[in-house]
Amino acid sequence: MSRTSSRSDKPKRSQPPRRSDDSFQVTIESMAQGGQALAMYKGQPVFVAYAIPGERVEVRLTRQAQGHAFAEGLRLLDASADRVLPRCPHFGPKRCWACQWQHIAYPAQLLLKFDLLVDALSRYGGFDDELLEGALRPVLPAPRQWAYSHSATLHPLEDGRLGFRRMAGGLEAIDACPLMIDLWNDAYMELDIALPDLRALSLTVDSHEQTSLTLHLGSEDLPELSTDLPFSINALTPDHEPLNLVGDSASLWQLGQDEVRITAGCFLRPNPTQVEALRSALLGLAALGSTERVLELYCGSGTLTQALAPHCATLVAVDSYPPAINDADYNLHYLQHQPHVRLIESACADFLDANRDAFDLVVADVPPSGLDERTLRALLTLQAPRLILIGSQLVNLARDLARLSQGGYALLCVQPIDPAPQTYYLDVLALLGRTTA
Numbered sequence: 001m002s003r004t005s006s007r008s009d010k011p012k013r014s015q016p017p018r019r020s021d022d023s024f025q026v027t028i029e030s031m032a033q034g035g036q037a038l039a040m041y042k043g044q045p046v047f048v049a050y051a052i053p054g055e056r057v058e059v060r061l062t063r064q065a066q067g068h069a070f071a072e073g074l075r076l077l078d079a080s081a082d083r084v085l086p087r088c089p090h091f092g093p094k095r096c097w098a099c100q101w102q103h104i105a106y107p108a109q110l111l112l113k114f115d116l117l118v119d120a121l122s123r124y125g126g127f128d129d130e131l132l133e134g135a136l137r138p139v140l141p142a143p144r145q146w147a148y149s150h151s152a153t154l155h156p157l158e159d160g161r162l163g164f165r166r167m168a169g170g171l172e173a174i175d176a177c178p179l180m181i182d183l184w185n186d187a188y189m190e191l192d193i194a195l196p197d198l199r200a201l202s203l204t205v206d207s208h209e210q211t212s213l214t215l216h217l218g219s220e221d222l223p224e225l226s227t228d229l230p231f232s233i234n235a236l237t238p239d240h241e242p243l244n245l246v247g248d249s250a251s252l253w254q255l256g257q258d259e260v261r262i263t264a265g266c267f268l269r270p271n272p273t274q275v276e277a278l279r280s281a282l283l284g285l286a287a288l289g290s291t292e293r294v295l296e297l298y299c300g301s302g303t304l305t306q307a308l309a310p311h312c313a314t315l316v317a318v319d320s321y322p323p324a325i326n327d328a329d330y331n332l333h334y335l336q337h338q339p340h341v342r343l344i345e346s347a348c349a350d351f352l353d354a355n356r357d358a359f360d361l362v363v364a365d366v367p368p369s370g371l372d373e374r375t376l377r378a379l380l381t382l383q384a385p386r387l388i389l390i391g392s393q394l395v396n397l398a399r400d401l402a403r404l405s406q407g408g409y410a411l412l413c414v415q416p417i418d419p420a421p422q423t424y425y426l427d428v429l430a431l432l433g434r435t436t437a
Contacts, residue, residue, distance in 0.1 A: 023060045023074050028053050031112045033120065033395055035100035035424035036070075046071050049167060050093060052080040052104055053112070082108035087146070087178045090164075097167035098152070099179060099422040106421055110139045113426045117394055117416050125398035127411060137415045140277055145421040149179045151204040151270040153216075160194050162201060179422060187211045187231070195223050206251035207259075207272065214242075214264045234264035241265075242323055250327070255279065258306055261330050263323045266301045269427070274419040278390070278427055279307040281415050285388055285431045286361060288312050293357070295384070297348045297364040297375070302328030304365060304390075309341050316359075318344045318351045352378030361386045370396030371403075380407040387432040392425060401430055408436040 026039035028051045037051035039059075045068040051057050056078035059071035072093060086092065086102035101109050118136070121127045127135075142148060154162040155171050163171040176185040183205045191213075193201065200216035212232040215223070220237050225245055227233065232247030242249065242265035250263040255276050262268045269275050282304060288294070288311040299305050299317035301324045309315055309332060319325055325345045332341055344351055348364075349372060362384045364371070370393065371379070379387065380403075387409060391397030401411060409432040417427045 023058050025056060025058050025077065026071075028055045028057065030119070031116060031424070033116060041069075044068060048073055049100070050103055051076075052082055052108070054078075055080050055083075080108075090172050090174050090177075094168060095166065096164045096172035096174060098164040098177070099420075100424055102422045106141075106145050109421060110141055110418060113418060113424065114139050114416065116424065117414070117426060117428060120394035120398040121401070121414070123398075124395050125402040125405075127398075127402075127405070131411060132414075135411050135414050137413065139416040139418050139426070140274075140281065142271065142274055142418045142421050144273065146178050147181050148273065148421070149177075149270045150181055150184060150206065150272060151202060151268070152177065152180060152184070153200050153202045155200050156193075156195075156198050162188075162191065162193075179420075181205060183209055183211070190229055197221060197223070202264075204251055204270075206262075207254040208252055210248070210251065212248065212251055212264065215245075236265050240321075255303070255306075259331075260301065260303055260306060261327050262301050263327050266321065266324045266327055268301065268303060269419055271419050274417055274427070275303065277417055278419075278429070279304060281417060281429055282363065282388065282390070283307060283311065285413060285415065285429055286311070286363070286386075288361070292360040295359040295362045297351075297362065298366060299328055299343075300324045300365065302331040302343075304363065305341070305343075306331050308363065312361075313340060315341045316344060316357070317341065318346055318348055320345065320347045349374035349378060352382060355382070358382075359384045361388065363388045363390070365390040366397070366400065368393040368396065371400045376400065376403055380404070383408075383434060385434045389430045389432070390427065391430075392419075392427050394426065394428065397428060397430070401432070404432055408434060410435045 026041050026046060028037045028039050030038050030053050032038040032047055036047040036049045039046045039048060047070050048059055051073060057073045058075040058077060059073050061069050061071050063070040082105045083103055084105050090096040091102045121132055157163055157171050157173055161173040163173040166172050188203060197218045198215055199218045202214040204212050215235045217235055217237055222235060233245045234249055235243045235245055242263055250261045253260045253272055292312045293314040294308055294312045296305055296317040299319045305317045305328055322345055325343055328343050366389055412433050413431040415429045419427045
């Protein structure tokens with residue numbers, strides 16, 4: 001399998017590096033899962049943030065873990081031709097970690113994301129280079145590399161400001177974020193919130209330029225609020241129950257010709273353009289005929305359900321979160337696709353264990369933690385001819401694909417999509433076909 005960078009063979013036994021005030025030089029070999037760069041020193045992996053494969057860096061160890069170490073860069077000795085000047089003043093060592101790759105030119109980011117996917121599928125999934133050569137498609141790039149995101153979650157600092165998490169812990173108060181659309185930054189500048197029980201705050205600007213705040217609270221006690229801002233405000237209790245405080249309880253999103261309602265607390269990927277790309281890629285992989293029966297697991301608010309519904313005879317969509325199922329029902333009624341669609345409020349494993357129906361295709365937009373054991377076993381028992389898994393946590397996705405491959409499925413096609421330039425994040429659709437009864 002051709003890659004732009006490669007991971008070294010299993011290192012020989014040697015003394016691990018120790019934390020020291022002494023610096024040493026390393027050559028960066030590849031990017032690692034999680035967004036940091038990887039070098040080898042005295043036979044041990046050393047992770048270095050803000051470096052690029054091929055660069056030679058003077059570093060100092062900051063932390064020793066079991067079998068590997070972390071280091072901070074002190075001096076760049078040989079720079080990569082792919083290194084660029086970051087746009088954000090909050091980007092860099094010991095600063096904001098909401099994005100990790102602003103120092104890398106975008107074409108190189110796409111190649112490095114592809115490498116991370118290959119690494120996960122080969123190292124954690126056990127898939128060989130020949131299979132991956134035939135299955136992997138290039139990463140679908142994002143049309144906009146800046147000002148593309150409509151929603152982000154911030155955390156309160158002790159001084160009342162809001163910020164993003166730092167890699168080494170703590171929070172970085174920000175003035176603005178170049179990944180967010182201008183209207184989001186404008187709304188952020190107007191915020192002045194001081195709530196003693198606030199754990200986090202999600203700020204969203206939808207497709208109709210309506211701004212909403214979701215307050216993540218640490219208790220059931222609702223705050224008394226007054227505002228002169230034209231914002232909708234909702235709260236999420238510790239058990240993730242959404243409560244409307246001011247204005248609308250949901251945001252509205254235009255995805256191609258479709259409109260989608262997303263209630264506070266429900267999930268939507270924050271780059272709508274790439275959500276459209278994901279829906280299009282899903283329909284291309286599914287290649288549905290008008291007589292097919294489709295099961296969708298973890299359907300959420302019906303963003304993908306809405307795209308699948310016109311192309312199949314029967315669609316059963318399952319999710320355990322009641323507000324999301326209510327959204328899905330609204331979104332399908334809007335398109336008048338309801339008659340052949342069943343929405344089921346249930347844990348996916350519970351539904352599969354009780355299900356007696358056969359399906360031609362199963363689509364699962366799996367959570368970052370991957371498929372739980374019960375759901376995975378039930379999928380193997382169902383023996384649907386085709387599966388499409390969608391995931392963003394590459395290691396867990398690779399492990400799920402490996403289990404399904406061991407259970408009688410073949411990995412046929414893998415389509416990565418870049419949802420978030422300047423970060424290491426990747427959305428991946430994987431098509432599998434049943435090979436054994």
